[in-house]
Amino acid sequence: MTDSYVYATARTPFGRFSGALAGVRPDDLAALAVRGVLDKAPALDPGEIGDVVWGNANGAGEDNRNVGRMAVLLAGLPTSVPATTVNRLCGSSLDAAIIGSRAVETGDADIVLTGGVESMSRAPWVLPKPDRAFPAKDMTAVSTTLGWRLVNERMPKEWTVSLGEANEQLADRFSLSRERQDEFAARSHNLADAAWTDGFYDDLVVPVTVDRKGGTLTRDEGIRPGSTVDKLAALKPSFRPDGGITAGNASPLSDGASAVLLGSGEAAARIGVDPLARVAGRGVFALDPQLFGFAPVEAANRALKSAGITWSDVGAVELNEAFAVQALACVDAWKIDPAIVNTKGGAIALGHPLGASGGRLVGTLAHRLKESGQRWGVAAICIGVGQALAVVLENVTETRG
Numbered sequence: 001m002t003d004s005y006v007y008a009t010a011r012t013p014f015g016r017f018s019g020a021l022a023g024v025r026p027d028d029l030a031a032l033a034v035r036g037v038l039d040k041a042p043a044l045d046p047g048e049i050g051d052v053v054w055g056n057a058n059g060a061g062e063d064n065r066n067v068g069r070m071a072v073l074l075a076g077l078p079t080s081v082p083a084t085t086v087n088r089l090c091g092s093s094l095d096a097a098i099i100g101s102r103a104v105e106t107g108d109a110d111i112v113l114t115g116g117v118e119s120m121s122r123a124p125w126v127l128p129k130p131d132r133a134f135p136a137k138d139m140t141a142v143s144t145t146l147g148w149r150l151v152n153e154r155m156p157k158e159w160t161v162s163l164g165e166a167n168e169q170l171a172d173r174f175s176l177s178r179e180r181q182d183e184f185a186a187r188s189h190n191l192a193d194a195a196w197t198d199g200f201y202d203d204l205v206v207p208v209t210v211d212r213k214g215g216t217l218t219r220d221e222g223i224r225p226g227s228t229v230d231k232l233a234a235l236k237p238s239f240r241p242d243g244g245i246t247a248g249n250a251s252p253l254s255d256g257a258s259a260v261l262l263g264s265g266e267a268a269a270r271i272g273v274d275p276l277a278r279v280a281g282r283g284v285f286a287l288d289p290q291l292f293g294f295a296p297v298e299a300a301n302r303a304l305k306s307a308g309i310t311w312s313d314v315g316a317v318e319l320n321e322a323f324a325v326q327a328l329a330c331v332d333a334w335k336i337d338p339a340i341v342n343t344k345g346g347a348i349a350l351g352h353p354l355g356a357s358g359g360r361l362v363g364t365l366a367h368r369l370k371e372s373g374q375r376w377g378v379a380a381i382c383i384g385v386g387q388a389l390a391v392v393l394e395n396v397t398e399t400r401g
Helices: 026-038 067-074 089-106 163-174 178-197 229-233 265-271 289-294 296-307 324-334 354-372
Strands: 004-011 051-055 083-086 111-119 254-264 277-286 314-319 376-383 387-395
Touching (some): 051 067, 051 354, 067 111, 089 254, 089 277, 089 376, 089 387, 163 289, 178 229, 254 265, 254 354, 289 324, 289 376, 324 376
Parallel strands (some): 051 111, 314 376
């Protein structure tokens, strides 16, 4: 067994639903992320990439079933570079990084490119196949953008509530107020804006050409600078008339792609750059589907145990903010200082293109550790239908204190 390391990361800006990236196909977004991360390792011969593991939660349209292979071909890599696409819904690209790190550690591959993509704007509508040819009754097209679709009638009703209702139940369970949710959301927007202003994301994000006239998207589209609790308090609840979840304290539907280049320690010479972080621990957990927002608690605990450390060692946390209430429930359960969580903003501000979010977490965490000199960090994400994943990174840069 050998260690696996994060060598480089890149992502596109994340666009809002029907926003600037709505005209860009998901396979093209994925190819941009592939090229973006390889541009950070100019010495690497792409033909030496042992495998590509790519995340995607949809796959029903232009994702074309195996969008990882499509990205490799569209990015101009040699046709000899293989690729697979994995689907663990919101955790898909974190799952891809986990799979890639295992491949390196077991010696199956020395260099693995991982990542993920989602265009929620371009997710198609689907029609179920009729029971017989030429049915006389109407057929209903079902959106594949988000959430349950074509649900099996055998599924218990309490499992298949909407994602929003599931998190309203979480708010009830842990007495998480609307005010706390709005405070968390305002913090996310303002920290994201500050991180962009300070230049943190300049080297992490590759611009996307969005029209034939050469227009580009260079910054995450969903950030609302100057957000306040008072402004957010004016928004109406989205799922219950008296609920706490609004469009302002939940992540938006989004488009984007992310990539993470992994390799062994011995691969550094061929990659041509020093590693950023070691993949030190991994965790996966599942519980009742409607409780998915709370699943990162145990996933992260298991990742810490795998790494041989405790929460007292952790200096940085990247937790995907599917909903403010879900993030708050996890942070409260971990009993950690909220100040170390998502200091460069989170998904409420940056966006949550399902298949790409895990790769974003890994990239942001690795660069936060490098910037701060902290040794240990945790990336965690909740996943619809009751699952979660987490990864522990160890800073191996010269900045480590």
